[in-house]
Each structure stands twice: as structure tokens, then as C-alpha cells.
Amino acid sequence: MRVLSGIQPSGQLHIGNYFGMMQPMISNMAEHELYAFIVDLHALTSVHDAQRLATGTLEAAVDFMALGLEPERCIFWVQSDVPEVTELTWVLSTLTPMGLLERCHSYKDKIAKGIASSHGLFAYPVLMAADILLYQAQRVPVGKDQKQHLEVARDIAIKFNSLFGDTFVLPEPVIDADLAVVPGLDGQKMSKSYGNTIPIFTGEKELKKRVMAIVTDSTPVDEPKDPDRCNLYNIFKLFAPADRLKEVRDLYLNGGAMYGKIKLELLELLWEYFRPARQRREQLLADPGQVRDILRQGAEKARAKAAPTLEEVRRRVGLRY
Ligand code: ATP
Ligand code: MG
Incomplete structure (x- = not known):
């Protein structure tokens, strides 16, 4: 093919x-x-x-x-x-x-x-x-x-x-x-030309800024939320291991999902996920x-x-x- x-x-x-x-x-x-x-x-x-x-x-x-x-x-x-x-x-x-x-x-x-x-x-x-x-x-x-x-x-x-x-x-x-x-930070399609991206290769500080800027709603922590309609969740699910994703999904459904905490966890996951690629990139750029x-x-x-x-x-x- x-x-x-x-x-x-x-x-x-x-x-x-x-x-x-x-x-x-x-x-x-x-x-x-x-x-x-x-x-x-x-x-x-x-x-x-x-x-x-x-x-x-x-x-x-x-x-x-x-x-x-x-x-x-x-x-x-x-x-x-x-x-x-x-x-x-x-x-x-x-x-x-x-x-x-x-x-x-x-x-x-x-x-x-x-x-x-x-x-x-x-x-x-x-x-x-x-x-x-x-x-x-x-x-x-x-x-x-x-x-x-x-x-x-x-x-x-x-x-x-x-x-x-x-x-x-x-x-x-x-x-x-x-x-x-x-989805991008604002919930629309993530696009290079829309300035709403999480770049694969960027410094840790900039990455944090972007992740923290993911738009979420203002539902109180204890109230149930629909994970599938949450921008943060839809990005989180791309990187989280299956068991952890299930836990977070349950928090959304039953109340207790804290956006700030999930964002910090996402940041960690992102940074680790692309670590090997980041190293190869340095070598290639040289x-x-x-x-x-x-x-x-x-x-x-x-x-x-x-x-x-x-x-x-x-x-x-x-x-x-
Ligand atoms: P631009 O804003 O300049 O159009 P882009 O971010 O949309 O940039 P492209 O270079 O147009 O990126 O697209 C490259 C590939 O990435 C295409 O196959 C496109 O479908 C895919 N792609 C782009 N954005 C997304 C997204 N948010 N989710 C899934 N796939 C995407
Ligand atoms: Mg495009």
C-alpha cells in the first residue's frame, strides 16, 4: 500500500x-x-x-x-x-x-x-x-x-x-x-495558525504556561462534570495510562475533579512522553x-x-x- x-x-x-x-x-x-x-x-x-x-x-x-x-x-x-x-x-x-x-x-x-x-x-x-x-x-x-x-x-x-x-x-x-x-487550549481545533497549541517541542516553562491556559468551565469541584465535553480531559486522555484515566474519569462523573491538579499531572505526562524525542531532536539540530x-x-x-x-x-x- x-x-x-x-x-x-x-x-x-x-x-x-x-x-x-x-x-x-x-x-x-x-x-x-x-x-x-x-x-x-x-x-x-x-x-x-x-x-x-x-x-x-x-x-x-x-x-x-x-x-x-x-x-x-x-x-x-x-x-x-x-x-x-x-x-x-x-x-x-x-x-x-x-x-x-x-x-x-x-x-x-x-x-x-x-x-x-x-x-x-x-x-x-x-x-x-x-x-x-x-x-x-x-x-x-x-x-x-x-x-x-x-x-x-x-x-x-x-x-x-x-x-x-x-x-x-x-x-x-x-x-x-x-x-x-x-482540541486546542480554547476548545477549537488545535492549529498552528490559531495560536491555541500545545507544542511538542518547547521549553518546560512555556509548556507549563500553555497547559495552565487550557480553558475549563467553572463548575464547582464537587459537582459532577461530563468528561467528554471537557477540553482538558480530551487532551489528558491522549497521554494518561489507562488505569489513571479511569480514575480521573470517575472523578469527573462523581465530583472531585480538580482542574488545576489535572493540568499539573498533564504537564508531567507531556514532558515525559516526548523526552526521548527531545533528546534525538537536540542531536539532529546539531x-x-x-x-x-x-x-x-x-x-x-x-x-x-x-x-x-x-x-x-x-x-x-x-x-x-
Ligand atoms: P495550520 O493552522 O497552518 O493549517 P495545522 O496545525 O492545521 O496548521 P497542518 O499542517 O495544516 O497543521 O496539518 C498537518 C496534519 O495534522 C494534517 O493531517 C491535519 O489533519 C493534522 N492536524 C492538524 N491539526 C490537528 C488536530 N487538532 N487534531 C488532529 N489532527 C490535526
Ligand atoms: Mg491545517
């Missing part, structure tokens, strides 16, 4: 990215043909600062490797190092109905959050379709927020195939129901040249996979005379 997914270097990677995409990708490494990439062209829709984008790209690659992605067991590259994807984006955009993009929630959510609207942000799902179709990916592990974009990619592939003949594999999303949307080499080699492999598909597309649509 060919499995592909990308992550934007649009800010510090967070636990939503980890559970929604990075961990499923890493666990697919053993069994499947894996394509993992840092999508800097996508991040350009929200980051217009060269230094921040360039540094963020390298750091996202380092973070992914620190968390367990082994570049020798997959194809791992930076999106813009394979320019073929932008050509395919154009071809696909000429057959993407406007209405399909106008219905996309992600665009509307980002605009509502104050991110400047642009043609690139609007056309984001077409670039994403090109990412997936160019490599003929069969499975795409993503968070639930990307489900609609996957449907767009499928619709575009179906349209192309019916107009020009069978060319693209139809991709399927892989979404773990339990981890589909990790030699950025090596990381760049890995990405360059990955891009060569990705490009070799992309070239035949793009050539077929050119031929099928008439861009060869």
Missing part, C-alpha cells in the same frame, strides 16, 4: 499534528510504502516571512525525524524541491469546479480567524490534490479537518480520469476516530547539514516517482505536440 501525508511548516508542530498525522505515518513505516513530506508551498499561504518559512521547514523535518520517522525507510522530502507538483496543480485547477472549493470549511475557518484571503489559500485543496495524485497515493492519514480536502482530491481525480482516461489512483483518507480532532542532505536525497527519489505520472498527464491533456 502506498501511504502519503504532508505537514505544513507554518509554526511549531503540536500534539494535534502528532496524533492526527505524524504518529499514524510513523506506525505505517514498517508495513507500507511511505511518502512523508514538509509542505512548504502550502505554508506560503499563511507565512510571508522568508526566514521563518525556511527555518520552519528545516525544523519541521528535524521534528518529524526526532519523533521517529526514519528517512531510510520512506521517501521524505520538502514539497518545493519537486517543482512538478506546481505544474500538476495548474492542470488540475483547470478542471476543478469553483463550487467545489467554495464549499471548503478550512478556507472559511481560516478567513474567519483573520488569515488574509488569497487565491493560494482558496486553491489550497488543488495543490493538495496534486500532492496526492502525483505520487499515486492510495492512503492518506490525516486529521478530520482534512477529510473534506481528501474528498476534493478524489473528485478531481475522478473528473480527470473520466475526461482524459484512467490516470490517477483514487486516494482514501485514514482517520482514527479517537484522535480525529485534538548537524543541520546532514538533515539537508537527507531531504535532498528524498527529493530526488520523490522526483523520480513523480516524473512518469506528470509526463502521462502532459500527454493525455495535449501538452505534448
Whole structure:
């Protein structure tokens, strides 16, 4: 099975990215043909600062490797190092109905959050379709927020195939129901661009600040609360061992759950959970040249996979005379 997914270097990677995409990708490494990439062209829709984008790209690659992605067991590259994807984006955009993009929630959510609207942000799902179709990916592990974009990619592939003949594999999303949307500090989807994240790699002091800022309600301690509707609980459950989670769940249901205490416990769990990755990250950061080499080699492999598909597309649509 060919499995592909990308992550934007649009800010510090967070636990939503980890559970929604990075961990499923890493666990697919053993069994499947894996394509993992840092999508800097996508991040350009929200980051217009060269230094921040360039540094963020390298750091996202380092973070992914620190968390367990082994570049020798997959194809791992930076999106813009394979320019073929932008050509395919154009071809696909000429057959993407406007209405399909106008219905996309992600665009509307980002605009509502104050991110400047642009043609690139609007056309984001077409670039994403090109990412997936160019490599003929069969499975795409993503968070639930990307489900609609996957449907767009499928619709575009179906349209192309019916107009020009069978060319693209139809991709399927892989979404773990339990981890589909990790809530942010404010209870909305945790997003790099919303400033409501728990970053995977940040100092202990900053981490504490974020955890303490998780929004909870003002129900008195002794009163029962619904754990499943509590933002703190929904984050806590990702890290707590099963027996402890059961105890805390009972406290919610029967009264006695103290948010402050649970937050401190969560902080401890988070810090320990990512400790080994933090150490690997330090080692990787010490030699950025090596990381760049890995990405360059990955891009060569990705490009070799992309070239035949793009050539077929050119031929099928008439861009060869
Ligand atoms: P941005 O705010 O810039 O869009 P993001 O935090 O949404 O950043 P992306 O790079 O857009 O992160 O998404 C990378 C992957 O992480 C996608 O597969 C996406 O579905 C997943 N993901 C992002 N946020 C969450 C979340 N809160 N819960 C689960 N999965 C998530
Ligand atoms: Mg996103």
C-alpha cells in the first residue's frame, strides 16, 4: 500500500499534528510504502516571512525525524524541491469546479480567524490534490479537518480520469476516530495558525504556561462534570495510562475533579512522553547539514516517482505536440 501525508511548516508542530498525522505515518513505516513530506508551498499561504518559512521547514523535518520517522525507510522530502507538483496543480485547477472549493470549511475557518484571503489559500485543496495524485497515493492519514480536502482530491481525480482516461489512483483518507480532532487550549481545533497549541517541542516553562491556559468551565469541584465535553480531559486522555484515566474519569462523573491538579499531572505526562524525542531532536539540530542532505536525497527519489505520472498527464491533456 502506498501511504502519503504532508505537514505544513507554518509554526511549531503540536500534539494535534502528532496524533492526527505524524504518529499514524510513523506506525505505517514498517508495513507500507511511505511518502512523508514538509509542505512548504502550502505554508506560503499563511507565512510571508522568508526566514521563518525556511527555518520552519528545516525544523519541521528535524521534528518529524526526532519523533521517529526514519528517512531510510520512506521517501521524505520538502514539497518545493519537486517543482512538478506546481505544474500538476495548474492542470488540475483547470478542471476543478469553483463550487467545489467554495464549499471548503478550512478556507472559511481560516478567513474567519483573520488569515488574509488569497487565491493560494482558496486553491489550497488543488495543490493538495496534486500532492496526492502525483505520487499515486492510495492512503492518506490525516486529521478530520482534512477529510473534506481528501474528498476534493478524489473528485478531481475522478473528473480527470473520466475526461482524459484512467490516470490517477483514487486516494482514501485514514482517520482514527479517537484522535480525529485534538482540541486546542480554547476548545477549537488545535492549529498552528490559531495560536491555541500545545507544542511538542518547547521549553518546560512555556509548556507549563500553555497547559495552565487550557480553558475549563467553572463548575464547582464537587459537582459532577461530563468528561467528554471537557477540553482538558480530551487532551489528558491522549497521554494518561489507562488505569489513571479511569480514575480521573470517575472523578469527573462523581465530583472531585480538580482542574488545576489535572493540568499539573498533564504537564508531567507531556514532558515525559516526548523526552526521548527531545533528546534525538537536540542531536539532529546539531548537524543541520546532514538533515539537508537527507531531504535532498528524498527529493530526488520523490522526483523520480513523480516524473512518469506528470509526463502521462502532459500527454493525455495535449501538452505534448
Ligand atoms: P495550520 O493552522 O497552518 O493549517 P495545522 O496545525 O492545521 O496548521 P497542518 O499542517 O495544516 O497543521 O496539518 C498537518 C496534519 O495534522 C494534517 O493531517 C491535519 O489533519 C493534522 N492536524 C492538524 N491539526 C490537528 C488536530 N487538532 N487534531 C488532529 N489532527 C490535526
Ligand atoms: Mg491545517
